[in-house]
Amino acid sequence: MSRIDTSKEFIPVRIAVMTVSDTRTVEDDRSGETLVGRIEAAGHVLADRTIVKDEREVIAAKLRDWCANPEIDVILSTGGTGLTGRDVTVEAHRDVYEKEIEAFATVFTMVSMQKIGTSAVQSRATGGVANGTYLFALPGSTGACKDAWDDILAYQLDYRHAPCNFVEIFPRLDEHKRRK
Template sequence: MTDRTFLPCRIAVLTVSDTRTSGDDRSGDTLVDRLTTAGHALADRAILPDERAEIADRLRAWCADPDIDVVISTGGTGLTGRDVTVEAHRDVYEKEIDAFGTVFTMVSWKKIGTSAIQSRACAGVAKGTYLFALPGSPSACRDAWDEILVHQLDLRHGPCNFVEIMPRLDEHLRRK
């Protein structure tokens, strides 16, 4: 699909952590660096604690913002008691992108072997906005971006990609 012109997405980045600050948010920095280098725009950025309701509220607010196309969160996708990002995402999703977690596991398997089983990375769509929940390590953010998102968020990628169907994500909400 090289005959298509690149269409930049407006992406918000959310770091979920009880301990990170803007000064030491390496995973968030990794995502911002990757998305801007690829030609996308950083629409917003935030750090929130591992609190399900706060995370879900921020995701809903960003989904309601017409200037945000994509939300990528990092952190809180593990198995510990404080890891609630996946549950918050699923509170917001209208549709889950089931294969995202599977593909992320395949990418992770190549690097960390059976430890990939501990990730609960997931993705979905709500109000015409894509939402991706990634693990909290810079390495996992690089892997998800470099192996999956850089391609799926590029209109030129074939045979298909997320950007080409973006205008139709909220067609069920429009008046017929």
Template sequence: MNDTTEPRSFIPVRIAVLTVSDSRILADDRSGDTLVERIARAGHLLADRAILRDEKAQIVAKLKDWVSDPGIDAVITTGGTGLTGRDVTVEAHEAVYEKTITGFATLFAMVSFKKIGTSAIQSRACAGVAHGTYLFALPGSTGACRDAWDEILEPQLDFRHRPCNFVEIMPRLEEHRRRK
């Protein structure tokens, strides 16, 4: 059993940010900027950043490229998690996941409900793991990105967070590939 009183040192996580939007460019990507600023403020490293249109094949290709990159530990996407016909980010994520982190959607809905009430039902935020890389799909609103980072991702991507966090199990995410 882990000693929860033993101090731990911070371990920076290498995070890629993808904005999914038919209308945004880097100059006006407020949600992406919010994530990038919070990633840096927390002491993590921005591994890459991109903006893609709401095209499932393009999103899947970028996610697969990033999860195969050993220099990326986590991917956060923003946008495309709603219910409209062009919202395909969730389907792209699901095409890449090896495992789904079902509790993320539940926790995000709880956080959102406190802020926007029953409108939280329209979000399909999700998370999973592929090739030892965490993938998180957040709504495109700046507020949703801020809430997801501040209340879920920042503590879970901090090795010092107790009683458990995503960082401490990162070395074990691909142990199934080492089995004989």
């Protein structure tokens, strides 16, 4: 089972938060605020925060912009992962991914099943990697953001987490680009 290796030093990660919504503002963005609070409480750095409309091209463009920013290690988006016609966040993420982290969706579904039962099938949470940056698309509910952070990301974004974590492989995410 997983554990925190206290002999290792904590390494703060620089995380950007994107809320995808046609109606939210910073003042009423509870899910974005939930993520920001957890990021900062864990000792990580909030690198940027924005709200974008439910438009595939707009979402993908911002993801690409952040992936190109060397001051951002991880991108968390919230909203737009459902099944309605305006839910295009997953498609936008996949437009950007170089590699998808398929197990993230599976583990998120397992966590969600414990909280909301079979309603978990309505989420299309996803994760991937692009340009040496991790990207995760989370549902827009505050509960889902808490679950994703508390039960998955808090551990995987902690360098001390054993037996393995996302942070320890940061240097290798874009190694294919360094080959001659």
